[in-house]
Amino acid sequence: MATRETRRLSLLLAPMIIIMGAVIGWPLIQTFVLSLTDSDLMNLSKPAFVGLSNFTRAMRNQGYLDSLKVSALFALVVVLSEMVLGTSVALLLNEPFKGRAFVRGLLILPWAVPTTVNAMMWRLIYNPEYGALNSLLFQLGIIDQYVSWIGTADKALYSVMFADIWKNFSLVSMIALAALQTLPESQIEAATIDGANGWQRFRFITLPHLIPSLQVALVLRIIETVKVFDIIYVMTRGGPANKTRSASIFVYQEAFTNSRMGSGAAYAIIMVCVIMILIAFYLKGISKKES
Amino acid sequence: MVNEDEEAGSDSTHFYTEVKMYEKTHRAWYKDNFNLDGSDYTLDTTNASTSNVLDIPRRNHMKKGVVFLLCLVCLLPLFSGGKKEAVAAGTVELRFLGMAQASYSEQNVNDMTADFMRDHPNITVYTEFVPYEDLRNKTLLAYGSNNSYDAVLVDDIWYTEYDTKGMLRDITAEVPQEYRDGVLQGGWNFVTKGGRVVGMPWFLDAMYLFYNKSMLAKAGYHAPPASIEEMVDMGRTLKARGIVQYPFVFSLAQAEALICVYANFLEAYGGSFQDDAGNYILDTSGVKALELLVNLKNEGLLNPNSLEYLEEDVRRVFSTADAAFTLNWAYMDALASDPAESILTADEVGIMVMPGVRGIKEHAAMSGSMGLSVLNKSKYPAEALEYILYLSSKPVQDKHSDLQLPVWTASYDDPKIRAGHEDLADAAKLAFSIMNVRPSVPDYQEVSSVFQEYIQMALYGAKTPQQALSEAVQKVKGM
Incomplete structure (x- = not known):
């Protein structure tokens, strides 16, 4: 009986496995094979086998290592900010107030905006001549002259991060809000009767309840931010002076600008490995949540 | 008289009974009607159970699903082949990759292309435009992945690279004499590699x-x-x-x-x-x-x-x-x-x-000049050449000279072309005679x-x- 059930399930899963294998598995295998060759964009059909030399060179390439640092810093700052901001907003939106449903509806807007549109929008907001941000800060007296936000080496990366946080914190908010709505009101009431203050209720009841959901959001957002490409490509193209060049931008430049598909594939495979490790954490987080 | 609660209770009991019946019988139905031990699943219609009414909508759903899938499979070729079938037999299709810029603008190029297609009803040209920063990468990627464009816009700094990679069609013997005599010498300099003409100068420019x-x-x-x-x-x-x-x-x-x-x-x-x-x-x-x-x-x-x-x-x-x-x-x-x-x-x-x-x-x-070239993987090189010769012809360039000066020597002395651009025309004459190029390396x-x-x-x-x-x-x- 169990064998029949297994067969039936296997049969039902087969189309999905075949499609996933075709659109993800096969290209991944091809990319790995490519990473072992000296293939370039014009010579995809007759490349020479070079073993693991692309990988060893990648580990010595200062530009690539710098770009990994940019990706790591981007992921760290963006994800932490989104977690704090997203959770705070979720807590606010869980409280009853007039127009709550409308505000909850608004929350989805930034997340629904396509990344490239968001990037273009923030380019305009950051414009050093007529950007809204400069205008606002200048009128508030916070800055005494307009600032080049994405054209200055020490501000560019953080400016791009801010644009990304604005777009994606609402995803964390929505996940946290969904979790908050499953929190039994009786627990909060009991704690209140026992004399717990607001912080203690959050620290010992709400937060532990939120953690499994936030873990999932955390890993999902880390995966997304580690492979960040589009928002940087549109806003700065990796400049100024490569200060915003993420690992994905580096891979793109190596493969398509420098036409070195072999080493570009090696850099990409290293990134895939990093992301696979993060996915393992994600799956672990999910299983923890289910248990 | 049955009150509402009783009626609801009766309904739910009836529903519960049906569900249990379904659970009990559906396994038997599968066992009876599918050859589960065989290599594939076949429906045995002779033994098909029809005793349970819940099986009927289920089978109807299955039938609908199968019919839907079959329709989808039948429709797929229509979607994939739609564009090709829309083109009349005997028509040559060309793909051109240009640059999204102020001059010549997309509108300019599309206007030129529309005029060209009107004069050449057997040729259909599909134009695509990308920002300068993506032009080279898109050209190379399309060429490398065997989905090459027929004609492309090439910056002067890319000519050596493209030529080294064997991408550019040698058009030395096909360039009409009037073009050789009439186009500014500075233009021929950057589209000529190793004595071979591999492109048509389209606009000469300098900062x-x-x-x-x-x-x-x-x-x-x-x-x-x-x-x-x-x-x-x-x-x-x-x-x-x-x-x-x-x-x-x-x-x-x-x-x-x-x-x-x-x-x-x-x-x-x-x-x-x-x-x-x-x-x-x-x-x-x-x-x-x-x-x-x-x-x-x-x-x-x-x-x-x-x-x-x-x-x-x-x-x-x-x-x-x-x-x-x-x-x-x-x-x-x-x-x-x-x-x-x-x-x-x-x-x-x-x-x-x-x-x-x-x-x-x-x-x-x-120099910041650009040229038009026919790529070696073009299936219709003769038509592609005809197209780029048209785009760089004197009448077409004169017509669109409001934002971009022509590459034709005679245009610089034409009062109609110079009108309103006298300073630019004079500066251009000087610039083209002294301008240097950035490294011409692969x-x-x-x-x-x-x-x-x-x-x-x-x-x-x-x-x-x-x-x-x-x-x-x-x-x-x-x-």
Whole structure:
């Protein structure tokens, strides 16, 4: 009986496995094979086998290592900010107030905006001549002259991060809000009767309840931010002076600008490995949540 | 009389009974009707159970699903082949990749293409446009993945790379004599590789110095600068008198535009990227040019936002009278005094070839020309050539000369073409006779990326100009 059930399930899963294998598995295998060759964009059909030399060179390439640092810093700052901001907003939106449903509806807007549109929008907001941000800060007296936000080496990366946080914190908010709505009101009431203050209720009841959901959001957002490409490509193209060049931008430049598909594939495979490790954490987080 | 609760209870009991019946029987139904032990699943219609009413909608759903899938499978070829079948038999389809830019604009090229297709009803041309920064990569990727365009727009710095990779069709024998005689010699220089003509010059361009005449007049200058030194002095005076906060604005974002601007100053100082043997020598010949740019920034003469600006950005800054000097391509000439685009009038905008450094050069210009080429993987090379010859023909170029000067020598003496562009036409004549080119090497794009990064480091003050260029040259040598 169990064998029949297994067969039936296997049969039902087969189309999905075949499609996933075709659109993800096969290209991944091809990319790995490519990473072992000296293939370039014009010579995809007759490349020479070079073993693991692309990988060893990648580990010595200062530009690539710098770009990994940019990706790591981007992921760290963006994800932490989104977690704090997203959770705070979720807590606010869980409280009853007039127009709550409308505000909850608004929350989805930034997340629904396509990344490239968001990037273009923030380019305009950051414009050093007529950007809204400069205008606002200048009128508030916070800055005494307009600032080049994405054209200055020490501000560019953080400016791009801010644009990304604005777009994606609402995803964390929505996940946290969904979790908050499953929190039994009786627990909060009991704690209140026992004399717990607001912080203690959050620290010992709400937060532990939120953690499994936030873990999932955390890993999902880390995966997304580690492979960040589009928002940087549109806003700065990796400049100024490569200060915003993420690992994905580096891979793109190596493969398509420098036409070195072999080493570009090696850099990409290293990134895939990093992301696979993060996915393992994600799956672990999910299983923890289910248990 | 049955009350509502009882009725509801009766309904739910009935439903529960049906569900249990279904659970009990559906396994038996599968067992009876499917050959589960065989290699595949076959329906045994003779034993099909019809006793349970719940099986009927289920089977209906299955049937609907199968019918839907079959319809989908049947429709798929229609979607994939729709475009091809829409084209009449005997029609040649060409794909052209151009650049989204101000001139020739997408509208210009589409108008030219529509005229071409009207004259050639057997040819259909599909045009695509991408920003300059993506043009080369898209061309290479399409070519490498065997989905090549038939004709493409090529920057002069890419000709060597494309030719080395065997991408460009040799059209030496097919270029009509009238083109050979009529097109400016400067155009043939960059589309000719090893004696073979591999493209048609489409527009010749250089970065020109645009200056605000009224600002200069307010500061007491009634003639444009005759040297770099004079230009910098003018900038200092304009700033000191409060006429403009930042007299200079240049496109110095991390992009090819930065190299174009730097190359003009390099040329003004008599320097070059490479020596005669092809070795990069910017660490010796290019330091003064970079020092000048860094000093302009440190003195507060250069708009600090320049480091994130591309050509369109500097055009807007100049057009709002927030700069006295800028470098830009010819397209800006018309737009800088267009009321829809600028607050300046034609009398306020001056254009000239950038002056050189006193005692070294009178003028400096760097080529930014582009050509049209037929790619070797084109299935219809004859038609593609016909198309690019049409786009670069004198009547077509004269017709669209409001933003871009033609490549035809005769056009520069045509009063109709010159009308309104006299200064530009004169500057162009001079620029085309003296302009130099950026390195013509197969790996130019990678070399350029390295120089962009290090020149920006110097402009930010992270490295001295000497350090930045020395390290850049070392990095390029190690590639």
